[in-house]
Amino acid sequence: MTKEYTKENLIEIADGDEEFIKVLAQTFLDEIPPDLHAMEDAIKNDNKDLAYQFAHKMKPNIEMFGISILKDITSIEAWSKTSKNKSAAMPHLERVLTTLNKVFEELRNDFDL
Secondary structure (H helix, E strand, O other), rough: OOOOOHHHHHHHHOOOOOOHHHHHHHHHHHHHHHHHHHHHHHOOOOOOOHHHHHHHHHHHHHHOOOOOOOOHEEEHHOOOOOOOOHHHHHHHHHHHHHHHHHHHHHHHHHHOO
């Protein structure tokens, strides 16, 4: 089964140290879910400044874990700088939510967290 994240960047960052990779996974699980929830609320409340802040904050971690939703995060950032209503951001948000929820489950299973 194909994973939603990749370990390649993590292995390189951790220099192959499995315990450190586990720490990175735990940190991701500690930090990203609340940020994701806050970004979701910001978009639903049409709070573009806050949506941008949380999307931008999550971006490096999403990149580090090789998660394929970087384009959606960038689209949310771009939406926040437009006059478009929240419906323009919703498809991107849905893909981000679906993908990250799978990643959370995979990380918990893969690292016994």
